[in-house]
Amino acid sequence: MSRSTDPAEMAAWLTGRLAELLELAPEEIDVTVPLDGLGVTSMEEVTVVAELEERYGLTIPVADLRRHPTVEALCSHLAGFTPAEVSRP
Amino acid sequence: MPDHFAPGSASHPPAVDRSPEADGWRPLPAVLNGHATHHGTRPALSFVDHGRDPEGTWQTLTFAEVDLRARALAAALEAGFPRGGRVAVLCPQSVEYAVAVLACLYAGMIAVPLFPPEDPRRTERLAAVLADADPVCLLSVGPQQALCQSLGGGRVPVWAVEETEPRLARDWSGHRAGPAEPAYLQYTSGSTGRPNGAVITHGNLVASTRQVVDGCGLSDGTPIASWLPLFHDMGLNIGVLAPMLAGAHVALMSPLAFIQRPRRWLRLLGVHRAHFSGGPNFAYDLCVQRIPDAAGLDLSSVRVLTNGAEPVRVDTLRRFTEAFAAAGLAPDAVKPSYGLAEATVLVACNRVGQSWTELALDGDALAAGAISILPDRDRAARVTTVAGCGRPVGQDVRVADPETGVERPPGSVGELWVRGPNVAAGYWQQPGPTAALFDRVLTTADGGEHGWLRTGDLGFLHDGEVFVLGRIKDAIIVHGANHAASDIEDTVRRAVPEAVPTAVAAFAVPGGDGEGDRLVVVVELVAGPQSAEDIGLRRRVRAAVAERHGVRPYDVLAVRRGSLPRTTSGKLRRGDCRARYLADGRSPDGSTDSKESK
Structure with a gap:
């Protein structure tokens, strides 16, 4: 079920998802601003990251998000990963 | 007691202050x-x-x-x-x-x-x-x-x-x-x-x-x-x-x-053969939304799942119970309960083997502070269905007039007051707030009784059971966290200098199915409500409040200057803003706003 981890594709998906959440147009999402600065709550952040994990077959430690808090940084970071072979609970 | 411990109210020691040796006290x-x-x-x-x-x-x-x-x-x-x-x-x-x-x-x-x-x-x-x-x-x-x-x-x-x-x-x-x-x-x-x-x-x-x-x-x-x-x-x-x-x-x-994965909780309950667990109302909604089927789960060991720390919703109780019945969840496992940190944790809960009580109340009577139970909930136009939080656990609960501290007669709504060995000594080094809430005198038919805690919660007692209706204090509870309305208003003021500083109101309204309370922010704008879109009001308010408080306003509304309800001294009446918002389908200045609410 894992898809490619092309950072551009991932960033586009994540931007679209955040735009939906924040009720903004995707072009209004600044990919260089930390998610908390965009107004994403910590619970939403976790939920979106869980969706990202499921969609791309990744395991994303929360510490990664803290170290790479923007859409751009997170997606470039994650692009370096190969999808993990894990069975999800 | 260490000498640098200075509670706000030291005049009446807590009721637990018994002789340690005499009754076999063990910390x-x-x-x-x-x-x-x-x-x-x-x-x-x-x-x-x-x-x-x-x-x-x-x-x-x-x-x-x-x-x-x-x-x-x-x-x-x-x-x-x-x-x-x-x-x-x-x-x-x-x-x-x-x-x-x-x-x-x-x-x-x-x-x-x-x-x-x-x-x-x-x-x-x-x-x-x-x-x-x-x-x-x-x-x-x-x-x-x-x-x-x-x-x-x-x-x-x-x-x-x-x-x-x-x-x-x-x-x-x-x-x-x-x-x-x-x-x-x-x-x-x-x-x-x-x-x-x-x-x-x-x-x-x-x-x-x-x-x-x-x-x-x-x-x-x-x-x-x-x-x-x-x-x-x-x-x-x-x-x-x-x-x-x-x-x-x-x-x-x-x-x-x-x-991340609500299913992990339910799986843990099964693997551990858990008897007891709990969570705020939103946790149960989250499980229903994010766990598409109960296959592979075993909840047959679970006897008590407390639902507390935020307003309990009847729909949530029913939906969760129904969704996981297939996993062996007992129909009476979810237990609406009531508590607060000032009473250490628990005040009342439904006991093992007992299902929660649901009451259909006449909404108009309720708005006037009276409890009128409707025998047939389909008959009345305005019905509020509430779930009981069970009987008090080892403590007393009464209903009082929040203004006068006089006990209210059975069948009426008032502030819930609590007295028991679990009630805290006060707030740490805060004499003002401590004196306002702790060790209050409840006036009953027999005179005055010391040692009561004002909970700030609105509710009533029915057949000895505690029913909670909401907050008296201007507090907004979302995802189990309390947010003081005044804090959120401060944030909005800072984020929106175009707002009339004395005319920013934040309050909670009940959400739809499967949701907790929703936060609503209403502001009067110096340049008038029509400028709201030009200044990006909604976006700015939502981002600022979410960043600082971790909760995003559901609705942000601009109204005409001077149109929000105020006291004679010019102070905003938050409760009335809320009541108007609800009554008029949202706009608290009485006008209907054209902006679609989402």
Whole structure:
């Protein structure tokens, strides 16, 4: 079920998802601003990251998000990963 | 009592202040020490880590190990700091967190259960609490020590709990806290204003935990599971205090692991054959939304799932119960309950084997403060269905007029007042707020009675059961966290200089199906409501409030200047703003706003 981890594709998906959440147009999402600065709550952040994990077959430690808090940084970071072979609970 | 402990109200000691020797007083460490002696090899405390292995990796300590680690850290604390100093616990959810809190109790230090400084959205709040509690030491774990160092400004020592040398255990003094000695400070969640730390004494702790143990039917043979954050009153009790008092085996997981995949919680209940767990209302909605089918889950062991810490919704109770019936969930397993940090944790709950009561109330009578139960809920146009939170557990609950403190007759709505051995001594070094809420006089037909806690919650009693309708105080509860309306309004004022500073109102309204309360913000704009779109009002308010408070307003509304309801002295009447918003389908100035609400 894992898809490619092309950072551009991932960033586009994540931007679209955040735009939906924040009720903004995707072009209004600044990919260089930390998610908390965009107004994403910590619970939403976790939920979106869980969706990202499921969609791309990744395991994303929360510490990664803290170290790479923007859409751009997170997606470039994650692009370096190969999808993990894990069975999800 | 240490001389630097200065509660706001010292005139009336708490009701638990009995002679320690006469009634066989045993503080929690003495009880836990007894479990370690009598059945030390039994598992006590597990942490299931979903961070590395999505299936969860178990780490388990026996009663002897928990006791040993707590004594060792207690000995180190005793050697380093004077008794009664505050010790902030900044560990992540882990066995170390539990050990840290217990060690403080063993040492006679006042624990301050907090959270790691990871999330930038919460560091301001953390700093405010630390400034209030003025800790002598911060307890953390290795990887986070550096972050904690910077938080303490380098002045407060930061210890890594797991580095405690176990051999120190034999140096523990054996300190036996008296019931009036402060055990921990429970800071109420969410608010960014001046933090209020309820002073929970050792007497409160034991009395309250006994209430939980009795009310929820716990024993040393009833496994417990919890994902609730340990810095929250309910989380600390279910996750550490109740199991350690009862001698039961608790399995903890992190709140994050639950939010990521709610199914992990329900799986843990099955794997651990848990009897007892709990969560705020939103947790049950989250499970229904995010767990498409109950296949592979086994909830047949579960007897008590408390639903508390935020308004309980009948729809949520029904939906969750129905969704997981196929997994063997008993129809009476979910237990609406009521509690607050100022009463340590629990006030009332539905007992084992009893299903919750639902009442259909006449909405018009309710708005006028009267309880009128409708026999047939389809007949009336305006029906409010409420779920009962069960009978009080080992304490008294009455309904009072919030203005006069006079007890209200049966069948009427008023402020819930609580009196019992679990009611806290007051707020830490806050005489003003302490005097306003604690040790109030309730005027009854027989005269005045001292020692009552004002809860700030609106409710009523019916057949001895407590029903909660909402907050009197201007508090907004979303996802189990309390947000003071005034804090949110301050944030909006700062983010929107175009708003009339005295005309910003924040309030909560009930959400739709499967949702908690919704936050609504209404502002008067200097340039008029039509400018709202030009200045990006909605976006700015939503981003600013979410960033600072962790909750995003559902609706942001601009109204004509001078149109919001005010008192004669010009102060905004938040309650009336809310009532108008609800009555007029949203707009509190009486006009209908064209903007679509989402």
